[in-house]
Amino acid sequence: MRATLAWAALRRHPMRTLLAVFGLAIAAALLLDMVMLATGMRASFRSLLTSQGYQLRVTPKGTLPFDTEASVGGAAALVASLRSHPDVARVSPSLGTTVQAQRGEQAVSAFALGTNADVQGEYTLLAGREPSMPADSTIREAIVNATFLTRLGVSLGDTVDLSTERSAQLRQSGRRGRVVIVGEARFLYVPPGLPALSTPLGALQHFLGTSGRDRMSLAMASVRVDGLDAAAQRDRIERVRLWIETEHSRVTAISTETAIVQVEERLAYFRQLAFILGALSLVIGVLLVTTLVSLSVNERLGELAVLRAIGVPRAGVLQQIMLEGLMLGLAGITIGLGLGLVTARWLNTILRDFPGLPADLDFFVWSGEAAWKSLAMLLIAATFAGAIPAWRASRVRVAQALREEAVA
Amino acid sequence: MTRLPKTREAIRRLAVALCATVGVVAWQPLPAQSAPGPVIGAPRDPLVPGRRPPLVRGIAVDERLASDAGVQVGDTLRLSAEAGTVGEPVVVSALVRRAADPSEVARSEYRVRLHLDHLQRLTGSADRVDRFAVAINAEAGPAAVDSFLAGVNHVAFGFRAHASRDVAVQSSRTFQVVDRFHRAIGGITIVASAVFLLCILLLKVEERRRAVAALRLAGLSRRTVALSVIAEAAVVAVLGSAAGAAIGWVATLLVNAHYQRVFRTPLTFALLTPRIALFAVALSLLLGIVAGSLAAWRLVRTPPLTLLGR
Numbered sequence: 001m002r003a004t005l006a007w008a009a010l011r012r013h014p015m016r017t018l019l020a021v022f023g024l025a026i027a028a029a030l031l032l033d034m035v036m037l038a039t040g041m042r043a044s045f046r047s048l049l050t051s052q053g054y055q056l057r058v059t060p061k062g063t064l065p066f067d068t069e070a071s072v073g074g075a076a077a078l079v080a081s082l083r084s085h086p087d088v089a090r091v092s093p094s095l096g097t098t099v100q101a102q103r104g105e106q107a108v109s110a111f112a113l114g115t116n117a118d119v120q121g122e123y124t125l126l127a128g129r130e131p132s133m134p135a136d137s138t139i140r141e142a143i144v145n146a147t148f149l150t151r152l153g154v155s156l157g158d159t160v161d162l163s164t165e166r167s168a169q170l171r172q173s174g175r176r177g178r179v180v181i182v183g184e185a186r187f188l189y190v191p192p193g194l195p196a197l198s199t200p201l202g203a204l205q206h207f208l209g210t211s212g213r214d215r216m217s218l219a220m221a222s223v224r225v226d227g228l229d230a231a232a233q234r235d236r237i238e239r240v241r242l243w244i245e246t247e248h249s250r251v252t253a254i255s256t257e258t259a260i261v262q263v264e265e266r267l268a269y270f271r272q273l274a275f276i277l278g279a280l281s282l283v284i285g286v287l288l289v290t291t292l293v294s295l296s297v298n299e300r301l302g303e304l305a306v307l308r309a310i311g312v313p314r315a316g317v318l319q320q321i322m323l324e325g326l327m328l329g330l331a332g333i334t335i336g337l338g339l340g341l342v343t344a345r346w347l348n349t350i351l352r353d354f355p356g357l358p359a360d361l362d363f364f365v366w367s368g369e370a371a372w373k374s375l376a377m378l379l380i381a382a383t384f385a386g387a388i389p390a391w392r393a394s395r396v397r398v399a400q401a402l403r404e405e406a407v408a
Numbered sequence: 409m410t411r412l413p414k415t416r417e418a419i420r421r422l423a424v425a426l427c428a429t430v431g432v433v434a435w436q437p438l439p440a441q442s443a444p445g446p447v448i449g450a451p452r453d454p455l456v457p458g459r460r461p462p463l464v465r466g467i468a469v470d471e472r473l474a475s476d477a478g479v480q481v482g483d484t485l486r487l488s489a490e491a492g493t494v495g496e497p498v499v500v501s502a503l504v505r506r507a508a509d510p511s512e513v514a515r516s517e518y519r520v521r522l523h524l525d526h527l528q529r530l531t532g533s534a535d536r537v538d539r540f541a542v543a544i545n546a547e548a549g550p551a552a553v554d555s556f557l558a559g560v561n562h563v564a565f566g567f568r569a570h571a572s573r574d575v576a577v578q579s580s581r582t583f584q585v586v587d588r589f590h591r592a593i594g595g596i597t598i599v600a601s602a603v604f605l606l607c608i609l610l611l612k613v614e615e616r617r618r619a620v621a622a623l624r625l626a627g628l629s630r631r632t633v634a635l636s637v638i639a640e641a642a643v644v645a646v647l648g649s650a651a652g653a654a655i656g657w658v659a660t661l662l663v664n665a666h667y668q669r670v671f672r673t674p675l676t677f678a679l680l681t682p683r684i685a686l687f688a689v690a691l692s693l694l695l696g697i698v699a700g701s702l703a704a705w706r707l708v709r710t711p712p713l714t715l716l717g718r
Contacts, residue, residue, distance in 0.1 A: 016611065023603040030596055061491030073490070250492035268670070277593065284604055295611045343596060350588045355581045 002316060006323035009296065017328070020292045024332025025339055027285035028378055032340030033347060033364065034278035035374040038271050040365030045263055048188060048360055049256045052121030054092065054220035055237045057254045058082065058244060064254070064262065065218045066096050066189070072250055075205075075216035081247065082221055087240050089224045092119040093216040095204055101152060101195065102161045108151045110144075110195040112162070113187070114204030114212075121188075121220050123198060128156050128183025133200035139207040141199065143183035148195035156181055162197075164208060177207050192359040221253075270363065278374070285332070285378050289325050289385035297321060297389040304393045305401035314394040321393050325386030329379045337375065341366070465526050466501030472672055473518035474503050487520070489531045496530070498522075506673065542569075598691065605648075605692065606699045609641045613703030616640075620707045621715035630708040637707060638700035645696025649689045656680055656688070 010017045058078075060070040072078065075093055082091045095114040100107060115122050117130040123143070131141035139162065154160060163176045179199065190196045205212040223240050225233040237255050244253040254262075264271065297304070304317055344364040351363040467487065469479055479485070481500050488495025504521060528534050544553050553571055560569040616637070623633050660678040667677040707715065 016607070016614075019603060019607040019610065023600065023607055026596070026600040026603060030600060033596075070490075250490065269667075273593075277597070280597075281600070284600060288604055288607060291608055291611065295615060298615070347589065347592055350592055351585065353581075353585045353588075355585075 002320045003323055003327075006320050006327060009300070009320075009324055010327060013296075016292065016296075020288055020328050021331045021335065023288045024285050024328060024378075024382065025335035027281040027288070028333045028336025028375060029340035029343055030281035031278050031285075031374050031378055032336065032371055033344045034274040034281065035370050036340075036344050036364040036366060037347075038274035038278070039367050039370045041267055041270065041361075041363055042260060042264065043365045043367060044360075044362040045260055046256065048358060049259060051188065052220070054121050054222045055225070055256050056221040056223060056241055056244070057259065058219040058221060058248075058251050059217070059254065061250055061252050063252065064259075069097075071095060071212075071215040071217045073213075073215050074250075075214050075219075078216070078248060078251070079219055082219060082244065085240060085243060087224050087236055089222045090119050091219055091221050092116060092121050093201060093219040094120070094122060095201055095208075095212060095215060096217045097164075097204070097208060097212070099197075100163045101148070101197070102163070103152050103154055103158065106152050108148070108195050110148055110197050111190060112142075112204060113196065113198045114201035114216075115198055116201050120198075123185040123187045126184045126186055128181075131179075131182050131199055131203075133202055137202045137206040139177040139179055139199055139203040141182045142179040142197045143185045144181050144197040145185060145187050145190065145195065147193060148197055149181075149184065151195050154181060156184060162207070164211075175207055175209050186359070188360060189358045191356050193355075282378060282381060285329075286381045286385040289328055289382045290388065292328070293321060293325055293386040294389040296324070297393045301393070301396055301401045302404070305396050305398045308396065308398045309402065317394040317396075318387075318390045321390030322383055322386050325390075326379070326383040329382030332382070333375050333379055337371075464497050464499050465523065467498045467526075468502040468504045468521040469500050470519040471503045471505050473520070474500070476518075487522075487530065541572075602691075602695050605645065605695045606702075609644065609696055609699035610703050612644065613637055613641055613700060613707070617707060617710075617715045621712040624708075624712040624715075634701075634704035634708050637704035638697055641696045641700025641703070642693055643696075645692040645699075646689060649692030652692070653680070653685045653688055656685075 057065050059065050060068075060072045063070050075095075079091050079093045082088055093116065097112050098109055099112040101110045102108075113122055117133075123145075125143065128143065131143055134140050142160075142162075149155060152160060157180065159178055159180050161176065161178050179197075185198065187196045187198070199207075201216070205215065208215075221240070221244075223237050225236055228236060234257070241253040241255050244251065307317060307320075308314070344366075348362055348364040352361070464484070467485075473479065479500055481503060483500045484497050485500065486495035487498045506519070522530070524537070528536060542556070544556055557569050557571055620633055620637065623636075624630070657680050660680045663678040664676055668674065
């Protein structure tokens with residue numbers, strides 16, 4: 001009965017109701033988007049970092065992985081030391097540098113990554129096979145990404161010339177080598193527009209000569225955490241991290257949690273923007289419902305007085321008015337959910353154009369729990385936004401309201 | 409944590425120190441009582457006429473690093489290209505403040521500035537630079553820049569010359585993305601506030617239905633009534649947007665104060681220009697007129713007695 005009355009009240013002013021629902025839908029969409037932005041970056045980055053099962057990143061002291069050109073010497077000994085720790089399951093060392101790749105007249109600068117194929121966590125092989133490590137460590141085979149293939153106009157099986165830095169004075173390339181492209185891979189941490197290739201670590205170190213000898217840019221370590229609960233896992237990872245930093249003063253060990261915190265610091269702007277806009281959309285939604293229901297109640301004081309006069313209890317009037325807010329909120333949130341998902345996809349497309357970010361990093365990620373919680377919050381807020389006018393309506397003086405209505 | 413070779417490159421291009429090799433150096437303060445030791449490693453290049461650099465070289469330190477590490481002008485530090493090595497002593501000759509560069513705002517890394525030859529020696533990159541800037545005679549005009557670029561790139565081997573304007577375009581991609589994002593968010597909030605405004609004004613005008621009916625019954629023409637309703641909506645919209653602009657201005661002060669403290673930069677994060685304020689007021693006025701017109705149209709076409717509920 002009360003729901004029918006509430007529905008009838010909303011239907012009486014279709015234009016007004018439509019606008020209110022539309023306004024609430026936009027507020028809900030914005031709120032959903034901002035929740036997705038605030039939680040999505042963290043979730044997406046965590047998923048990216050943990051996708052290959054490595055919880056620790058070991059870098060030259062004071063640097064983040066591949067954030068500078070710094071590398072650390074004595075790589076073999078360092079990796080052996082890391083592997084000797086009983087809680088370390090596997091270690092993946094890698095060396096990154098920039099090389100010139102050329103085929104015919106076509107030349108590009110490419111990001112070259114030296115890895116050990118059996119433990120690497122840098123790429124996913126899409127086609128072909130892993131490059132093999134020759135006995136004499138000469139660089140002979142490489143896998144590349146799609147951008148490399150496109151930019152250089154080559155395909156699997158083709159041969160390209162690689163060279164290190166060029167001397168402008170002598171008009172000579174540094175060290176040179178010829179590699180066969182044996183596979184195509186998707187590099188997890190390389191930006192989409194950057195040509196990249198990977199060869200065995202030893203081959204790249206050999207290719208770079210003295211500047212690459214026994215050096216690495218990064219080592220990823222996987223800690224044995226099977227069978228441990230979350231807290232115990234964190235403790236063990238932190239113990240190994242501290243051990244690495246104590247034993248090896250030349251490096252910094254970064255856990256996934258620390259890495260996420262550091263990235264969040266850099267992208268704090270988006271999180272704070274999401275918080276501000278999310279809060280704003282919630283306020284707009286509440287204000288909209290409050291204003292609408294207040295005016296609606298003011299218009300219907302006489303009608304509400306009649307209801308009270310025929311025996312409808314105060315609680316009944318209160319419930320009916322609040323039901324109107326609930327109905328508006330439900331309709332707005334239902335439309336807002338769809339609208340929010342569409343706009344999130346659009347906004348994500350814009351932000352994924354950020355130069356230098358990994359291709360798999362998303363800014364807007366659907367998180368069921370966070371989304372439902374935020375939309376439920378809006379629904380509750382919208383419902384209770386009608387509480388004040390509803391309370392006023394329930395306190396209406398019946399005789400006075402009826403008399404004023406009759407005079408009017 | 410992310411791997412950002414392109415961003416790094418863009419940031420480098422933007423860097424103010426145009427004629428320096430960029431290196432990664434580690435530093436550690438010397439104990440207060442330690443006397444500066446001799447320079448480790450002699451310069452590899454032959455001496456050319458000029459003044460011999462002092463044995464202990466001076467460096468300039470980012471004020472952020474100076475503040476965090478408690479470093480002052482005159483302090484002696486050890487500087488090395490790789491962590492864990494002894495390094496060479498240097499004296500802090502100056503503290504420098506970073507320019508308001510948006511590309512660096514989120515990066516909390518520390519910086520020290522060295523003389524070019526000093527950094528080349530320290531990092532073992534003798535006679536190497538990442539880039540250098542060339543100033544073309546200003547009187548020669550833009551054509552001279554293009555001609556110079558073409559000439560250099562024709563014979564270039566291992567390097568490439570770029571016009572500053574092209575570098576600026578390429579390195580501003582980050583800001584183009586942020587700008588597009590802001591525009592998109594701005595569009596959504598404008599639509600949201602437009603609907604909100606439309607709804608409020610429509611309701612506000614509809615609340616006046618009895619007054620409008622009285623005016624109509626008193627003999628005022630539909631046109632006069634409609635114009636008065638529209639004028640009222642417009643005034644409410646302008647007053648509301650003016651108040652909104654004032655709140656926005658206060659918000660920009662708070663935002664700037666907060667983010668300048670968080671990122672330790674003189675950068676302006678939020679800016680309310682007269683153009684933006686004018687746009688907000690004009691948009692509100694337009695929406696007010698639209699809402700007023702819609703409401704007025706509905707009111708004047710309804711018979712006055714119906715408006716009174718008779």
